[in-house]
Amino acid sequence: MHHPGIDLSGFLEAHAKALARARGDACPVLVIWRQEIGDVDPAGLLGSLFAPAVRAFTWISPHRGVVALGAAADFSGSGTGRFAAVRHGWEKAVRSVAAGAPGLGATPSLVGGFAFAPRPGPLPEALMWLPRVLVSREPGRPATLALGLCVRPGDTGPEEALRVAAEAAALLSSPATRPARPPSRPAGTVTEIPSGAEWKALVARAVEQIGRGRFAKAVLARQLRVSTPRAADVPAVLAALLDAQPASTVFAVAHDGHAFLGATPERLVGLHAGRAESMSLAASMPRGETPDQDARLRAALLADGKSRREQTIVTAALREAFHDVCRHVTAAGEPHVLDLPGIRHLRSHIVGEVADPETASVLDLVERLHPTPAVGGHPRAAALDWLGEAEPFDRGWYAGPVGWMTDDQEGDFAVALRSAHLHGDTATLYAGCGIVAGSDPDTELAETWLKFRPMLTALAVPAAGPAVRARPR
Numbered sequence: 523m524h525h526p527g528i529d530l531s532g533f534l535e536a537h538a539k540a541l542a543r544a545r546g547d548a549c550p551v552l553v554i555w556r557q558e559i560g561d562v563d564p565a566g567l568l569g570s571l572f573a574p575a576v577r578a579f580t581w582i583s584p585h586r587g588v589v590a591l592g593a594a595a596d597f598s599g600s601g602t603g604r605f606a607a608v609r610h611g612w613e614k615a616v617r618s619v620a621a622g623a624p625g626l627g628a629t630p631s632l633v634g635g636f637a638f639a640p641r642p643g644p645l646p647e648a649l650m651w652l653p654r655v656l657v658s659r660e661p662g663r664p665a666t667l668a669l670g671l672c673v674r675p676g677d678t679g680p681e682e683a684l685r686v687a688a689e690a691a692a693l694l695s696s697p698a699t700r701p702a703r704p705p706s707r708p709a710g711t712v713t714e715i716p717s718g719a720e721w722k723a724l725v726a727r728a729v730e731q732i733g734r735g736r737f738a739k740a741v742l743a744r745q746l747r748v749s750t751p752r753a754a755d756v757p758a759v760l761a762a763l764l765d766a767q768p769a770s771t772v773f774a775v776a777h778d779g780h781a782f783l784g785a786t787p788e789r790l791v792g793l794h795a796g797r798a799e800s801m802s803l804a805a806s807m808p809r810g811e812t813p814d815q816d817a818r819l820r821a822a823l824l825a826d827g828k829s830r831r832e833q834t835i836v837t838a839a840l841r842e843a844f845h846d847v848c849r850h851v852t853a854a855g856e857p858h859v860l861d862l863p864g865i866r867h868l869r870s871h872i873v874g875e876v877a878d879p880e881t882a883s884v885l886d887l888v889e890r891l892h893p894t895p896a897v898g899g900h901p902r903a904a905a906l907d908w909l910g911e912a913e914p915f916d917r918g919w920y921a922g923p924v925g926w927m928t929d930d931q932e933g934d935f936a937v938a939l940r941s942a943h944l945h946g947d948t949a950t951l952y953a954g955c956g957i958v959a960g961s962d963p964d965t966e967l968a969e970t971w972l973k974f975r976p977m978l979t980a981l982a983v984p985a986a987g988p989a990v991r992a993r994p995r
């Protein structure tokens with residue numbers, strides 16, 4: 523890996539100006555220093571990112587890699603206003619930011635995400651932050667480095683800036699090798715919450731509620747709690763996910779001794795140069811064992827009326843939300859099949875131009891879209907109400923928005939699916955299934971195992987055990 527050194531004098535100059543301003547105005551000033559650093563692969567830095575008690579972030583999609591270390595300033599919020607609170611907090615902060623290299627302003631500044639529901643859990647219900655060190659790269663372009671720092675009126679000199687620069691230098695000079703996969707180890711105990719039988723009964727209850735007209739679709743989730751002999755190695759799990767799921771977005775948030783990570787195929791929304799993009803992803807089918815069987819299952823998914831209805835509900839909701847804030851909305855009526863290792867889904871794209879790019883914020887789009895009927899249900903309120911009664915756990919950050927944004931309120935958020943929450947020696951995995959009229963409890967239960975499997979494999983939990991062996995259809 524070859525990269526130009528950090529422009530320390532430029533960063534220190536920006537810091538000195540910010541310090542003068544902080545003293546003059548008697549209030550803190552944020553500094554963001556950006557520069558191009560050439561040929562640096564964010565995924566190659568994962569091995570040095572996840573030290574205990576350090577805030578860290580990863581978001582690596584086929585179109586952008588972002589890794590970040592430490593936090594210079596947090597932006598949070600609570601309750602139903604949490605998205606707007608982060609948006610306004612960041613808007614206000616940006617007005618007084620002292621930024622170097624403004625030409626690189628379209629690169630990520632804030633990273634983080636949101637819990638599924640507006641409720642605090644082990645991780646906050648909303649947490650976006652300005653990292654101390656952020657490396658970002660789009661394929662075919664040089665990587666950029668962003669250094670973040672909060673300068674306070676009482677600061678005496680550049681010590682903190684020098685520490686940030688040293689953290690960046692240490693990260694960039696870390697060996698650019700992906701960590702080795704962890705050796706397979708005994709699973710310890712695996713607990714299903716709720717049990718397979720109980721969850722199937724809930725699926726049947728959802729179908730009954732649908733029959734009574736309470737809602738048309740609800741995405742019912744369950745947990746797998748895996749306790750392992752020792753804490754999982756986050757970089758190794760991420761490396762395994764990157765290897766196995768190249769078409770997905772591999773993400774991780776480490777905060778306060780908790781890590782939440784996964785490899786999701788679903789993009790919630792991206793806003794770039796005034797163009798908003800989302801996807802309608804729903805309905806699942808396993809991959810075949812042979813090319814012939816695989817082709818048959820693929821055709822069966824496209825032809826399956828129940829699957830098509832399940833996905834159409836998502837497309838319609840996205841289209842409606844896009845029409846509220848965008849013009850020239852295009853949403854393909856016919857879905858494509860997204861083939862992933864072990865599983866496939868129906869997918870279609872929704873694109874629009876935001877009506878007012880000057881005032882648009884990706885967080886406004888996130889707020890409007892989340893939770894889509896791919897993870898909540900339809901109608902939204904009725905489905906969420908029932909899920910709140912039915913699911914015997916809090917979803918935490920599972921199925922919530924996780925991503926990044928720029929100084930200009932553009933950015934990209936994925937839906938945190940195929941994910942796990944790691945704390946100590948416990949990994950809590952999540953999987954949910956869209957239930958509509960005609961859903962079959964046995965098939966849905968088998969589908970949860972298809973969705974758990976990539977994370978179980980990445981955690982090196984042996985694929986034995988009666989439940990893990992269960993195969994659908």
Ligand SMILES: C=C(O[C@H]1C=CC=C(C(=O)O)[C@@H]1O)C(=O)O
Pocket residue numbers: 741788803804805806867895896897939940952953954955956957973
């Ligand atoms: C809710 C999940 O998947 C969603 C995305 C694609 C297909 C889905 C399904 O077939 O039910 C779900 O709507 C999950 O993976 O936990």
